[in-house]
Amino acid sequence: MPHVVILYSGNLEQEADVALLCRRIADAMLTVTDEQGAAVFPPGGIRVLAYPAAHAAIADGGEAGRAAGGNGDYGFMYVNLRMGRGRSDEVKRRAGEAITSAAKACMSPAMERMLMGLTVQVDEGQEVFDSKTSTLHPLFSKARG
Amino acid sequence: MPHVVILYSGNLEQEADVALLCRRIADAMLTVTDEQGAAVFPPGGIRVLAYPAAHAAIADGGEAGRAAGGNGDYGFMYVNLRMGRGRSDEVKRRAGEAITSAAKACMSPAMERMLMGLTVQVDEGQEVFDSKTSTLHPLFSKARG
């Protein structure tokens, strides 16, 4: 926690630099602060994973797009942040806005070229069991210490 | 929203036409109506993404299947719809049933050939932040307008 999972139709792989998108979203998360100006996400806890789908079906499958003079190819990208419980509404909003801005900046050329949807949602994890082990966190605690 | 994510053991890739399954599920979603007969899902908002797992482990790993005279190969497919909040129980049930019918129709030949499980679940998204951008939705609004 926190982690971002990006699910998207495989045809976007050629339309956008998704590795760069992951980095931009991670960078955006590093900048999110709470009402007191403190960083919301510990650097060692920021993780973004992206998955192109092997198969996809979107909307009507292309009919309306072809009728409108296009090639009927549609895209979809879903960006989901799961964050820990107990943050203020303002912090959730800031996190969501930061990720949305990063995602839109990366995806806007693709969105201009093709018909696609981009959804960003933030979930508060409701886990009933939670275990974290990390050899990465201490690196940043040390750096800060 | 709404979107469907299909997660499945990689061995089903040879047993079923998962691209067709995605399309059939999207088509089924297009037909779901509420109690007043209105379409529940806007065409531009229907998205189905399918992911074969790179690695999987199911049940006892094949022992019981081999003991029963089979090859010990098991399959699993999980179909998950995440839909917006605030729909009636009846609409949720209709959406679930429509997707289940489509999934069963596509997967029944595989289910007869091999030992496998097929689970369909509908979740109501509990997101604390939600941002949607689409160049696809307007295509259908225009078509309807």
Place this chain on the structure above:
Amino acid sequence: MPHVVILYSGNLEQEADVALLCRRIADAMLTVTDEQGAAVFPPGGIRVLAYPAAHAAIADGGEAGRAAGGNGDYGFMYVNLRMGRGRSDEVKRRAGEAITSAAKACMSPAMERMLMGLTVQVDEGQEVFDSKTSTLHPLFSKARG
């Protein structure tokens, strides 16, 4: 239900035997018992699916790791169990602990070699629709009968 989904940065594919990890987690789930000593998870209902990410971004992207003398390569693995509602807190804890132990045992060599995080979380499914079809369950019911 129950099922485990493992999401991880693709660089772990070379660092760990993820197929074995799936099996070990499934085996661990087979051993979980409730307060009365009864098996919690039916054998035919245990499924573990693992997905290496096509793209990932973790923490600061490697700067701190390189500054500490390493190669700047970070890893992340997220193990998520979704189980049915209505289990006791003790059962949820046992399930989480069993999966965590199995995951740590498999991943500890990788965790010693590289900077990485391993998170295990258990969710109680809050589905509003649920449909299960299985040709696998009866195999184990028969075996037990």
